[in-house]
Amino acid sequence: MTMEPTKPQKIWQVVHAIPQGKVASYGQVAHMAGLGRQARFVGRALGQLPEGHEVPWFRVIRSSGEIAFPKDSEMFRTQVGLLEAEGVEVVNGRVSMRKYQWQP
């Protein structure tokens, strides 16, 4: 029988649907996953991704357009690299939401 998706699974499902070259905010993902204002839960869920996943976690950023990791961190550099690789411009750790936000 089919199991009800857990909260993290709902989140991963939404994130998986973000198209290449677009980004979504943590709050946007929370809302789309039916979790209301639990934006923080999205960050937690992305940190719990199992190995071998195909979830484009790097397309999730803050509502302000900023990358959520410290600029001097390895994760920050990784995320910027992945975003730029698919055409998303990152200037000073920030993405233009006006240009790149996913709008289903």
Next chain:
DNA sequence: ATCATGACCCCAA
């Protein structure tokens, strides 16, 4: 049970 801490957000000033 309490306290602090987060890959956060929104509003007001």
Next chain:
DNA sequence: TTTGGGGCCATGA
């Protein structure tokens, strides 16, 4: 633009 305060809630000390 920046700051401050409240909201949210799982997790670990």
